[in-house]
Amino acid sequence: MVQYQGMHFNTAFAALADATRRGVLEQLARGDASITDLAGRFEMTLTGMKKHVSVLEGAGLVVTEKVGRVRRCRLGVCRLEEEAAWIERFHQLWSARFDALDRVIAELKSKERRHGRRKGK
Amino acid sequence: MVQYQGMHFNTAFAALADATRRGVLEQLARGDASITDLAGRFEMTLTGMKKHVSVLEGAGLVVTEKVGRVRRCRLGVCRLEEEAAWIERFHQLWSARFDALDRVIAELKSKERRHGRRKGK
DNA sequence: CTGATACTGAACCATACGGTTCAGTATTGC
DNA sequence: GCAATACTGAACCGTATGGTTCAGTATCAG
Incomplete structure (x- = not known):
């Protein structure tokens, strides 16, 4: 495939x-x-x-x-470097996304705090 | 298993x-x-x-x-870090072994050179 | 209500996986 | 030469994988 x-x-x-x-x-x-x-x-x-x-x-x-x-x-000669590199490259994209997400979450949290109540889950 | x-x-x-x-x-x-x-x-x-x-x-x-x-x-939250870490840890053991091996190879090569001929393979 | 959209689950299929047993073959040691 | 050792290959077994079709169910748009 x-x-x-x-x-x-x-x-x-x-x-x-x-x-x-x-x-x-x-x-x-x-x-x-x-x-x-x-x-x-x-x-x-x-x-x-x-x-x-x-x-x-x-x-x-x-x-x-x-x-x-x-x-x-x-x-054998460590070709695992390529795998580690793939994961690493991937992790960077990932982090970028989560950094963006973190800002959104932080904003939501501050809003929650301003509203004076929390929603579990 | x-x-x-x-x-x-x-x-x-x-x-x-x-x-x-x-x-x-x-x-x-x-x-x-x-x-x-x-x-x-x-x-x-x-x-x-x-x-x-x-x-x-x-x-x-x-x-x-x-x-x-x-x-x-x-x-999801990047749990792939653990996998990357496993590969990394492993790679270190690996490198240690190959560093030792490299010295042996270097020695063999210098011998070959001293003998003035190379063996293809 | 009705039809289209978006998934979901069951069943099926061919192939691969992790493991075994059994029957070799090649090497080593006496 | 002979027995033990070390692997190798074929065959088999139960289960998992990657994929499909078909028949739902749930939601959305009008």
Whole structure:
């Protein structure tokens, strides 16, 4: 759907939308690990963890390399900067709107005060 | 799953993982809109757009209010700050690791240079 | 009252997700 | 060579997602 570019955001945010995967990222930030390590740490089958790692790899958040029979997983180059930037840019638009809104609210409040009564909710 | 807290991150990141929904957020940042407005702008049925708006509302990213027969949608208070903070905190751990890695790489490169040849890949 | 507008809910559909089991294959260690 | 280890792939399962249609309900305009 939507020709709109941003496939990269889709996969990156989707990858972050799972607690296990965020946990894996935090774990990898503390050091590389194998699929077995991660599966053990998150009490999951190897196959299950493999899928999570694949999702993270597909999003470019981790890179893996097979060394002998073990797959070494480590953090990828942080493309998450783009996501943070998106949120940040967005937050600015947002703030601008709320600054405007704040003035309106302040005005309403002062009116209420002048009328000497408050309306809950 | 995972008892692990972070339900809020799950819904927020999941909400952001869809291009249409990110588009809706950007649209709302430029001004409030009704379901009909949004459905028109993103060429989608009312029902389809309603679902997207519900997801965004569930994530606390937008708030809606029914005024007469039209539902007015606007941005919610920006709880996205927490998401940005998560990414930021994470990015710091990440950088720390890459700073260490950078030194190793720099050393390897200087060795390569001393050997007088480069290995493409 | 009547018709148009704006949403809402239920049902359905195809596909994706998070997880499992089971049956391999490739490597390592003795 | 043989067993154990470490992963991998296919198949399956229940649930969620992104979307639709269809049949309402509520509100507004005249």
